[in-house]
Amino acid sequence: MSVPKFFEYVDQHQTDFIDRLRKAVEIPSVSSEAARRPDVVRMAEFLVSELKNLGASVETRDVGIQKMHDGSSLNLPPVVLATYGNDPSKKTVLVYGHYDVQPAMLEDGWNTDPFKLIEDDEGRLLGRGSTDDKGPILGWLNVIEAHKNLGLDFPVNLKMCFEGMEESGSEGLDDLILLEAKKYFADVDAVCISDNYWLGTTKPCLTYGLRGVSYFHLTIKGPGRDLHSGVFGGTVHEPMTDLFKVMSTLVAPDGKILVPGIYDKVAPLTDEENKTYDNLAFEMNELHSAVGSQVNIHKTEREVLQHRWRYPSLSLHGVEGAFYNPGDKTVVPAKVIGKFSIRSVPDMETEDITALVKKHIESEFAKLGSKNTVHIECSHAGKPWVATPNHWNYVAAAKAVEKVFNVKPDMTREGGSIPVTLSFQDALGKNVLLLPMGRGDDGAHSINEKLDRSNYIQGIKLLGTYLHEIAEIKA
Numbered sequence: 001m002s003v004p005k006f007f008e009y010v011d012q013h014q015t016d017f018i019d020r021l022r023k024a025v026e027i028p029s030v031s032s033e034a035a036r037r038p039d040v041v042r043m044a045e046f047l048v049s050e051l052k053n054l055g056a057s058v059e060t061r062d063v064g065i066q067k068m069h070d071g072s073s074l075n076l077p078p079v080v081l082a083t084y085g086n087d088p089s090k091k092t093v094l095v096y097g098h099y100d101v102q103p104a105m106l107e108d109g110w111n112t113d114p115f116k117l118i119e120d121d122e123g124r125l126l127g128r129g130s131t132d133d134k135g136p137i138l139g140w141l142n143v144i145e146a147h148k149n150l151g152l153d154f155p156v157n158l159k160m161c162f163e164g165m166e167e168s169g170s171e172g173l174d175d176l177i178l179l180e181a182k183k184y185f186a187d188v189d190a191v192c193i194s195d196n197y198w199l200g201t202t203k204p205c206l207t208y209g210l211r212g213v214s215y216f217h218l219t220i221k222g223p224g225r226d227l228h229s230g231v232f233g234g235t236v237h238e239p240m241t242d243l244f245k246v247m248s249t250l251v252a253p254d255g256k257i258l259v260p261g262i263y264d265k266v267a268p269l270t271d272e273e274n275k276t277y278d279n280l281a282f283e284m285n286e287l288h289s290a291v292g293s294q295v296n297i298h299k300t301e302r303e304v305l306q307h308r309w310r311y312p313s314l315s316l317h318g319v320e321g322a323f324y325n326p327g328d329k330t331v332v333p334a335k336v337i338g339k340f341s342i343r344s345v346p347d348m349e350t351e352d353i354t355a356l357v358k359k360h361i362e363s364e365f366a367k368l369g370s371k372n373t374v375h376i377e378c379s380h381a382g383k384p385w386v387a388t389p390n391h392w393n394y395v396a397a398a399k400a401v402e403k404v405f406n407v408k409p410d411m412t413r414e415g416g417s418i419p420v421t422l423s424f425q426d427a428l429g430k431n432v433l434l435l436p437m438g439r440g441d442d443g444a445h446s447i448n449e450k451l452d453r454s455n456y457i458q459g460i461k462l463l464g465t466y467l468h469e470i471a472e473i474k475a
Helices: 002-012 014-025 034-053 130-150 173-180 239-247 271-275 284-291 301-309 350-366 392-405 420-428 453-472
Strands: 057-061 065-067 073-075 079-084 092-098 124-126 157-163 190-193 205-210 212-221 313-320 335-344 373-382 410-414 432-434 450-452
Touching: 002 014, 002 130, 002 453, 014 034, 014 130, 014 453, 034 057, 034 073, 034 079, 034 130, 034 157, 079 173, 092 130, 092 420, 124 130, 124 453, 130 157, 130 450, 130 453, 173 420, 190 392, 190 420, 205 392, 205 432, 212 239, 212 350, 239 313, 239 335, 239 350, 284 301, 301 410, 335 350, 350 373, 392 432, 392 453, 420 432, 450 453
Parallel strands: 092 157, 092 190, 190 432, 205 410
Antiparallel strands: 057 079, 065 073, 079 157, 124 450, 212 335, 212 373, 313 335
8 A cells, every 4th residue: 555655645745845846946057057067066965965864875976077168177066876775675776867957047038037946827847957857856855755754665775876967968977887887886677767758748658769969069260369340351261151151061951961971870760660650649739839839840740750769860059159149249250169969860870970070071161262270079979779668667667657647658769868878778787767757848958948747746656656666576
């Protein structure tokens, strides 16, 4: 009868759990901004305090120094390692999450302060990090609290690995995983990550595949300093002009990547794989709702999902060094940096992607006849990941979904990238499961990020039930 008691506790303590999330969201732990690095560390300290209060064994690991693009250095935020339970007769489950978030400002178009958790009339918990990934992280803590306060036997040994650099490439984490594979993580039987989302808005899913990501910085330099366009316009090769010309050769408006050879290693679509797209709980209006417009390239749900999950994409992200504030300024920048990324799929290799991009960039730049200089760098590269969805780890999660939501979950892949999935799978040799809490319209990385109250509360129940289902499996 432990699961019904657990459900009752979660329902009765919704306000407490939301308050815990509110405290976390109020810490602006933006890993990509040097000025926010103390806040990232403060978020780690918050987690350490909460975990210790729950009776977990906690330690933090220093993972080194981060070299910034401007030549400066920053201490990487600590990785928080925690253990709850050490019964050798129980399975040991490792859960991973990240406590850093994407940048956010009210001026970006938020309806509310992004670092204040606000619940609106529709039961949406608005705030940066609410769904990505502070809500899911705190879900595990809430599961521990419920069992502890009820005096219920915890069904598994739980190990937790929470990092503060996921939104900036998880720098330092891979080395730690390799170092601790036969030490801290040695007794792990399976891995669970709750850092993704339902396919749509109505039905839970289990995710067994992700695209990889290679992020590039394209730098074009020319004049020794910024120049006045009225004095020097038309007399020098302008870096911005070169940059726009080169970046226009990377991807077509219909999404086709224009880098020669990029599709050569993409695994072909088999009939068996194509059938997995039948009857998934996804409709085009859900895409329109999540995007906020009807700007979809593809006409059918199947095409949309295949181009999100199993085909690569290239996106242009922004330009450093250019004038971008409101108003007019007739400056010719001396150096500009264009940013873009490629989402990769099996069987693409990150080294091949970088080589093809460099060759293409250098070839296109040479065509310009410019006296400026070009440099292309891959700042970080994560490989695509695919797991085995018939493993007992997935069986337990599927049973948990049925008990909490009264429906069988969709089995999905996803277009985003969580490189640590492959790192854990390769280093530990264990099955990795993605068990999402949030919905497909949560707006992670975007304005007005939210986590529905119902998803947060039912998600806590799901995480706890999943652990109980694992305890029932004889494997």
